[in-house]
Amino acid sequence: MKKFLNDPDDLVRESLAGLEAAHGGILRVQVDPLFVVRRDAPVPGKVGVVSGGGSGHEPMHGGFVGPGMLDAACPGAIFTSPTPDQIESASRAVDSGKGVLHLVKNYTGDVLNFETARELCEAQGIPVEAVLIDDDVAVKDSLYTAGRRGVGATVLIEKIVGAAAERGWLLPDLAALARALNEESRSIGIALSSCVVPGAGKATFNLGPEEIELGIGIHGEPGRERTAIKPARELVEYMIDAVFTDRPLNRGDETIVMVNGMGGTPLIELYLLFGEVQRIFRDRGVRIARSLVGNYITSLEMQGCSLTVLRCNGETFRLWDDPVRTAGLRWGV
Amino acid sequence: MKKFLNDPDDLVRESLAGLEAAHGGILRVQVDPLFVVRRDAPVPGKVGVVSGGGSGHEPMHGGFVGPGMLDAACPGAIFTSPTPDQIESASRAVDSGKGVLHLVKNYTGDVLNFETARELCEAQGIPVEAVLIDDDVAVKDSLYTAGRRGVGATVLIEKIVGAAAERGWLLPDLAALARALNEESRSIGIALSSCVVPGAGKATFNLGPEEIELGIGIHGEPGRERTAIKPARELVEYMIDAVFTDRPLNRGDETIVMVNGMGGTPLIELYLLFGEVQRIFRDRGVRIARSLVGNYITSLEMQGCSLTVLRCNGETFRLWDDPVRTAGLRWGV
Numbered sequence: 001m002k003k004f005l006n007d008p009d010d011l012v013r014e015s016l017a018g019l020e021a022a023h024g025g026i027l028r029v030q031v032d033p034l035f036v037v038r039r040d041a042p043v044p045g046k047v048g049v050v051s052g053g054g055s056g057h058e059p060m061h062g063g064f065v066g067p068g069m070l071d072a073a074c075p076g077a078i079f080t081s082p083t084p085d086q087i088e089s090a091s092r093a094v095d096s097g098k099g100v101l102h103l104v105k106n107y108t109g110d111v112l113n114f115e116t117a118r119e120l121c122e123a124q125g126i127p128v129e130a131v132l133i134d135d136d137v138a139v140k141d142s143l144y145t146a147g148r149r150g151v152g153a154t155v156l157i158e159k160i161v162g163a164a165a166e167r168g169w170l171l172p173d174l175a176a177l178a179r180a181l182n183e184e185s186r187s188i189g190i191a192l193s194s195c196v197v198p199g200a201g202k203a204t205f206n207l208g209p210e211e212i213e214l215g216i217g218i219h220g221e222p223g224r225e226r227t228a229i230k231p232a233r234e235l236v237e238y239m240i241d242a243v244f245t246d247r248p249l250n251r252g253d254e255t256i257v258m259v260n261g262m263g264g265t266p267l268i269e270l271y272l273l274f275g276e277v278q279r280i281f282r283d284r285g286v287r288i289a290r291s292l293v294g295n296y297i298t299s300l301e302m303q304g305c306s307l308t309v310l311r312c313n314g315e316t317f318r319l320w321d322d323p324v325r326t327a328g329l330r331w332g333v
Numbered sequence: 334m335k336k337f338l339n340d341p342d343d344l345v346r347e348s349l350a351g352l353e354a355a356h357g358g359i360l361r362v363q364v365d366p367l368f369v370v371r372r373d374a375p376v377p378g379k380v381g382v383v384s385g386g387g388s389g390h391e392p393m394h395g396g397f398v399g400p401g402m403l404d405a406a407c408p409g410a411i412f413t414s415p416t417p418d419q420i421e422s423a424s425r426a427v428d429s430g431k432g433v434l435h436l437v438k439n440y441t442g443d444v445l446n447f448e449t450a451r452e453l454c455e456a457q458g459i460p461v462e463a464v465l466i467d468d469d470v471a472v473k474d475s476l477y478t479a480g481r482r483g484v485g486a487t488v489l490i491e492k493i494v495g496a497a498a499e500r501g502w503l504l505p506d507l508a509a510l511a512r513a514l515n516e517e518s519r520s521i522g523i524a525l526s527s528c529v530v531p532g533a534g535k536a537t538f539n540l541g542p543e544e545i546e547l548g549i550g551i552h553g554e555p556g557r558e559r560t561a562i563k564p565a566r567e568l569v570e571y572m573i574d575a576v577f578t579d580r581p582l583n584r585g586d587e588t589i590v591m592v593n594g595m596g597g598t599p600l601i602e603l604y605l606l607f608g609e610v611q612r613i614f615r616d617r618g619v620r621i622a623r624s625l626v627g628n629y630i631t632s633l634e635m636q637g638c639s640l641t642v643l644r645c646n647g648e649t650f651r652l653w654d655d656p657v658r659t660a661g662l663r664w665g666v
Binding site: 002003004005006007011012014015016017018019021022055056058059063192193209210212229231232233235263264265266267268269270271272273274275276278288291293295298300301303305325327330331 | 335336337338339340344345347348349350351352354355388389391392396525526542543545562564565566568596597598599600601602603604605606607608609611621624626628631633634636638658660663664
């Protein structure tokens, strides 16, 4: 195993120290329990927005903490859920009296631990609403999952809901917005290679030299099928068909589209994929009004990509366009 | 070879089509000859800043075209210099009458072709100044290079000089600034793996399962030595020693530091490296006043990193902090 690390057990903590060193103007890292929090938290009069999950998906979630997005992120060990005390402490740290929204990717451990944390918060008088994100159309149940997995939509929802929270929306309205956005989101991923979890020291799964996996999960969970590598335009057609079959889009619909890299895929390939996506969307009369291309929800150094499509209306675009200032996503003031 | 592409010969062009599709608000892609140019070029009263080089280093350079950075970028084939007619056409497209600055990484093909393009421009009455960037301390001469290679400093120089051009600096002053910044910049890289050039279909070089290469070039050119993988803190010490030996820094000096990924290294590792860099800088009394951590000058899907250190003064920081709006680097308005 060749990785830039010292002891695998220290990877998450040491990486977060570097995150704080690089972005100390917008966030700080709290240890024991471990979480990343906006430097100016709690922001008076604002609902706190908290997410979290296993590490290894950077920049998600710690890289999305900052003005206009998350108030706090709870990083678990690699591909392992954060504990309830991390989530409870982070929620307390960002509560200004307006309550806290939990954005939870649908994995069994995350769901249970966020639920326990919610109970702990409510016992202290902190109102919490939790919204599950389950946009991955690849498979219905999976390793670690009852129902669908939560993947790329998390990035888009954190951005949009974060903007609404910054504008002063109240907790029930934010939760309703997050649920509506999740309803309108669909994703699917493809792996060209596995990743190596540092503690394990070997590949999570193995693919042949010309083999790829369609519908891969972000922890290397099995997808729909393995097949030989195909031209990019066929793979993009496959992904768009998978997404559109599950959530039909009509001519004239407007969308935000993310072409996401899994960590080991170069940007030159991701932009090629986005070009193919745009061509097919144009043929189908569906408009890509906003887009993200890059590494946003990764699986360590896995080579692969995912496509996320979110159907939007004017209000969503206004929130999308609001300023955001995080390590992983930044625009506006 | 598993990559997201159609025909290897179309990779660069198709990827640029995707870049334009995603960032059409700030840039357009001109074909025949091929270059990326600011949508609003030529900007009246402004010197045009043009760079370019082989593709495969994305987001450099096309991802750095936009307000506050480059006016145009000329992409060659993968790891191959752009041709003089690309550079000449791009220079003409961005010249507002104030002349054009060429920022050239020191590789033999780039140097020759930018030089020919400069002569072609000057024959048409367009003043051109060219500045060579040669910050890589690893080796003196190399494959494709007389003297040192130009690597990570290019990103920092394009940002800072781009800001100065946006402020209305004149051509001789911009050239002097770029040369001074290059003098103050040093870099070195480490590879954990090779990359695969699509046209070749196989790894450029081979490393053993526990072997790494110190001082690697961004095209896989040989570095200083091969060694067994070591803990990150030892590798960071090695890189800092290499940089500081070549360009000593004193207590109290202020710097911009970039920890750059080569394309296949996950962000969790890059932030860990940055944390180690900061610790050692603090011990040595040198301040990291600004930083970049991420994939900025890559080698396709190579796993590896590079460290770039730029010694700065107050004016440099003001230019650094100016707004920039490109695909690959974005802040401010």
